[in-house]
Amino acid sequence: MIAIATIPPHELPKWYEIVLTSPFAWAIGLVMVGLWLILPRGNARGRWFGALCGIVAIGLLAWHVPRLCGWLDESVFDGLAITVVVACGATISVRNPLYSAIWFGLALVGTAGLFLLIGAQFLSVATITVYAGAILVTVLFVIMLAQPEGHAYYDRLSWEALLSAVTGTILVGMMTSVIGHATSGAPLPGERTPGMALEIIHPRGSDRLASVSVAAAGIAEEDREAGILAEEHVAGFGRELLGRYLIAMQVAGALMLAALVGAMAIVVHGRRTDGRQAIRIGNM
Amino acid sequence: MHGSMLGPEQLLLIAIGLPLFGAALIVVHCRPDGRLFARQSALVTAILTLLAAGWLLVQFSNHGTEPFAATDLDWFSDPSGIHIRFAVALDGLSAWLFGLSALLVVTCVLVSWEAIQDRAPSFYAMLLLLETGLLGVFAARDIILFYIFFEFTLIPLFFLIGIWGSEQRRYAAIKFFIFTLIGSLLTLLGLLVLIIWNSQHPAPGRPAELTFSIPDLTASLQAAAAAGDGIPVAVQIWIFGALFAGFAIKVPLFPLHTWLPLAHTEAPTAGSVLLAGILLKIGTYGFLRFSIPMLPEATAVLMPTILWLAVAGIIYGAFVALAQSDIKRLIAYSSVSHLGFCMLGLFALNPLAVEGGALQMINHGLSTGGLFACVGMLYERYHTRQIRDYSGMARKLPILAFFLVIFTLSSIGLPGLNGFAGEFLLLVGAFQRAFTHPALDWGWQLKLIAILATLGVVLGAWYMLWLIQRTFFGPLKEPVRDDIKGPVRDLSFREIAALVPLVVLIVWIGIQPQAFLAPMRPALRDTTSMATVAYERGPQLAEVDWNIHP
């Protein structure tokens, strides 16, 4: 991909030759097909084939993404990334909401791992405890409360499976390609620097992006050590959280209180107005 | 003016403000079903306004200097140099129309005495609001003020037609409102372009200032035109087109007239009397006040087109009127035809024709106002407007027949009544314009236009007399009146009182038009002199460069 980018533009073969030959395009295509197939579409077959396409696509993508230098980092990152992606894919496709909740739990764990890898230890732990622990458990409760005994028909159906799959995939394709070009700093075909691309969208913003990509690469390793990757990560995190973002934290607290009160109000209000017994437990 | 409290200036302000005050009084004071008090106070207000307007006119016609009873208050001005002034005054063009509006409102109140049963207070409030709008339009000397009143007249009439109309009233009200609104927006655009152009290209020796007052704008534009560097003809034509859109819809010029018959047939009697009597004149008044004086070259260049539209209006209006089966719709199309005469007069750019056109505006107000009042009274008694339902009504309603015949004769231009005075001057002027040195090669066109217009007079007589013959003469056949109880009585004293002033004026203008022409002459002369000069100089169409370069 990078090789192609360095060829002077006028000799570039037609854009569809690029697309057909580049693995990234194939990955996108496969994801599209896979996603469409795995989504629950009534009693349609081909869910396994969809999963297969998905796996192949992930492989291609992994190949497309630039390799990290250390092989240890590389393998750990790949493992975690693949777990997260597969888990998320499964969450969507699995027919039974309970299983999708559990798959989502796995995804959260994978994410926590990724956070650890990048040096956000507090967040990884927070994700596990708050996100997986609290939110997911509540979801499980609700599933338990609201889940009819058999498989509901609406779990086997999906709304506009093809269109959403295609759109979602194109969205991802575009984002990843942009990320690819922006970070690679390589001139895009037609001598357009990434800055210039942005310039078309937002004239004054382009120089800042250019500076960002150069400067970031240029952050010295030692300041990074002093900053994000400092030893006492949580202390730094705490200093930041209760320093600069103190007010924000208080507001978040107030927000959570409001949410709590809101939730209770909904339930109470729900029971009184509609007259029927609020929750008929499981006798559908 | 002498310093006494009631100088003309104060009187003019009172005349304009009184109806507003009356409307407010009615709305505040009346219970929704308080019909009696509402109509009495409306009548008192209308009569007081009429007295004020009448006194003003008497003073004006005796020794009125040009901007008579002028009041010029600084109304809205911000440091960036825009001063919108509350400038109000009467002059030759607007004096008689001012008086006519006051008179017709009194007639309307009297006519709708019994006709309006439900929600009478708001009806009379709307009527008085409309009167303020009308008086304001004719007295405004500032463009923005003019435009405010110009739009303001639409709203009450929209409600008058929309609420108290007959079957299709909503459709008619909406169509009328939107049709006129679009036009007036274009007019505002044209006016603004004029103002801005004037502020950027001042005539030599005049300060370049953004003025909204009509006399200054006209003076500076004409000075620029006289000095030779006025607005280039192509731009003038575009501005003229914008102004034309708004005013031509108000005057129903031929292709833009379809809202008129609908609005007339559906409006209540008072609504259609005012609509026909005064509101159509705002269009011609607009042409006379803005298009002709401020855009002389464009008027000269576009004169044949507008004359063709006017004549088309006359002949087409007459023929369509011939084919009508609904009395009010027939009279509506007849006013399309008569307004065609006014436009012919104004745009024939001949001193005689212009005075005839201006007089015809007033005549049409009186005669068609009267006609609609009579038809309204007939409708009040029989609740049907179809011609075939009536026959030989003269036997049953002799006084109504007498008044209707008088108004019909006045509208078909019978000599000795007002219609003839206006039409004769108008046609003589148009004829003279056509047969003496027509510019360029328009000679045969103008000749044909003059002759066709005179033919319009014959057609006018045809449909009106045929209407009278079918409804009022012949053996008596009254339409079935199941829903109305009690015998049909002829005109009551109130109804006669509503019509008599109109008849008196009709006969007076017929016998002595000079008394009405003299006060208008100076104002008419200098509004149309530039356009006449531009026309006689012969607008060399060839060298009009049509592309606009900013």
Add this chain to the structure above:
Amino acid sequence: MSDWTTIQKLLVAIPALPLVATMVTALLGPRYLRGKSHLPIVFGLVISCVLSLELLRQLNRAIENHETGIGYETTVDLWTWASVPEAYDGSGSRKTIGDSTGRLITDVHDASDSSGPFHIAVTLRADGLTCIMLAMVTLVALLIAIYAVGYMHQDRGCWRFFTYIGLFVFSMTMLVSASNFVLLYVFWEAVGLCSYLLIGFWYEKREAAAAGTKAFLVNRVGDFGFALALFFIWTVYGTLNFHDTQNAPGVLGQERLSSMQQEFGRPGESGEGHPRGAQDQDVRTGYVGGGIGLAICLLLMLGACGKSAQFPLHVWLPDAMEGPTPVSALIHAATMVTAGVYMVARCTPLFAVDCAPYLDPRAVVATIGGLSALIAGIIAMTQNDLKRVLAYSTISQLGYMFLALGTGSLVGIIAGMFHLFTHAFFKSLLFLGAGSVMHAMGGVIDMRKFGGLRRLMPMTFWTFLAGALALSGIWPLAGFFSKDAILAAAYDVGHGEAAYASLFLWLTYAAFLTAFLTALYTFRAFYMTFFGAEEIPAEAGHHARESRPIMTVPLVILALGALAVGWIFGQPGATKSGFAGVAASTPSLAVMVHPGYRALDTAAERKSAAERKSAAEKKSAAEKGSVAEKGLHQDSHRRVAIISLVLAVLGIGIAGFLYLGDAREVRAIIQWPVMKQLHRISYGKFFFDPVYWILVVLPGLALASICYAFDRWLIDGLVNTIGRIPSGIGRLFRNMQCGMLQTYALWMLLGVLTLLGSAVWHMW
């Protein structure tokens, strides 16, 4: 007011009295006067008639001791009707007064550069023509009003009738005394209005209402032409006043007439004795000829035809008989229909102008007159309705008057006016006679339904006989003198060297034939009504007897008039004070008294004739010119008089042969091949009504419905479709709101996709 001369005072009083009487009747009529509502009108008319006779006497005295200028006229200004300064732009650049044929009157230069005002004042004038007409109108109106008292007394709306009669007399008196074209036009239409109101007096009758509207509309068509003529006159001459005013010389003012008269007197050059065209004529003082001159005359003639029911526009007069009979007598026999003749006589100088390349307007007038006379005569032969017969005979006699005016010679014009004067008497007599018959027969006027009334109604019988004889032109009665004068004038022009001599010859023969027909149909009606077996229709009921004295007395007076008028006024001896003398004193006619004036010479003929007979011509012209001195009768007319008398007697005899007894012969004659067709055409009134209905009325109504459909579907349709466009677009997007939550999310996603896509596309 005080400084007015007696003539001016009389002039204002004569129309004022009927106006006041009308106001009184109108205001007090319905409640108070009711039965006696005729009193104010009759009283007003009596005084007005006396005043008009006094005016005539004053005028005679004024004419005697009046030397300066052409003819005698006095005007009185009441108030300014309209005055627009600088309306007539007399600026030099008036070169392009183009006329339709493109012949520009290029060299019309305008002496004074100041542009004259359009000044119209309500001014009345007294001159020979006006006073005669005033006298005739008021006298006849008085007699008819008295008659109408008896005729209309049992009618509920008689106050309305007398109001309209008063209004009519006021309008007619103002019409004849108006001194500018606008005032003439105003009362021209006012008279039309009164005839509309009076024809439609019994508005319950559907035919009466329709006849009233028809009359007004046909008059309106005539007035359309008259209005165009007015506009031409204003555009060309810069003034519409007859008399001279300080701003501009009047159209028939002294200044213009004197300059015209100098034209006659100028010997040699392009032929003497004829007002040359306006090529080199100063428009401010002379007359414009050529296309414009002809156009003015033809349009004036169109107006006259509309009002006097001549050939193209005569269809309304027979239908106008729907009105009460006194109306037909007053308006449709004596006064209103003669307005056209009066106007053409008044505008003689305009008609006398030379329109060289085109045909001469007077020839057109004469032809229309002759044609109308002949056609009306033929139609009257087969009508069964007594009033319709008299209506067609009126059209015929009016045709005679126009023929006389068309001859263009002073003799002819005065003969025409004299015929108008006498015709008023005997025609209103005949109409009133028919009215009294109708009154007796309970409203039936169809001659076939009644007969042999001579013993039943002796007074009506004898007066009707007098009228019939006068109409047919039997020697001692008025008809003979006036009709003979016309025939003589036409005969002269026919045999003279004028340009249209041959045309006039034919017209003279037609006139003789019409004279014969007149006698024939008049006595046909007379015999069918008063002779044969006595037959009373059922409608007559019990009161079929002679009318009451209030109706028969006017009949007798009119009969005496028919007898005496011709004798008194037609005599040659009545020099200056005689009818001819007074009439000739009118400025527009006096201009022709000049010896040099000859009738109907066009430029071409004049050139060739000038050299050969200039001396002889001058002598005979002078002799002819001085007609005022020798009255109407010359030896050369003896022959014409004898022929017309013989024809009249012949007509009466044949009518007697045909219609006395049981008219078997008539039924036989009708079967003859030629006569059968002629009868069908004549009975069908030459099918003018159906032709006009098909050519004018139907296309009008068709066009009306087409325009209305066009208006409703196309223009309104267009407006409505434009109105419906926004709602259409709105409906399009409405369907997107399908209520499914996820669809909205999907639309949002697509939105993000397109945005991002465009960004990436640029980068890409």
Add this chain to the structure above:
Amino acid sequence: MAEAELDLLQNYLTVGAIVFMLGVVGLIARRNLIVMFLCAEMMLQGVSITLVAFSRFHNDWGGQMLVVFIIAVAACEAAIALALILMLYARAGKLDAAYWQEMREENVPPYIDREVPLERLEERRWPDLAPAGVAPEINEEEQSHRSHV
């Protein structure tokens, strides 16, 4: 070294994008309210990954701070959303998102699933749990007859 940071960033951003996208597709496609909610949570996770990646790349705590707040908000959202879902379930009797579509324009036809997939027999039935804290009333007749042994 700088090159690695860029690569690290790109990888993380890719993963974040994919997770986010799957969340979006899930939200749109799935009809079950709870699964939709889960997909919403998944979208938040995708964003968190991206934020952390940028925080690392720019050596700035801001990113991680925001993730904390995202988690806080997610918690609140979960509370409210689940309460709503329960109410909807109580009202509708089922968790189908398509049930709630009255908010459409009046002349637009409602969306009706054309062919509802058959209930697959082998799906096991969940045990009937008695309402917590209430003594289960014993139904003798059913005790004796065990239908699906």
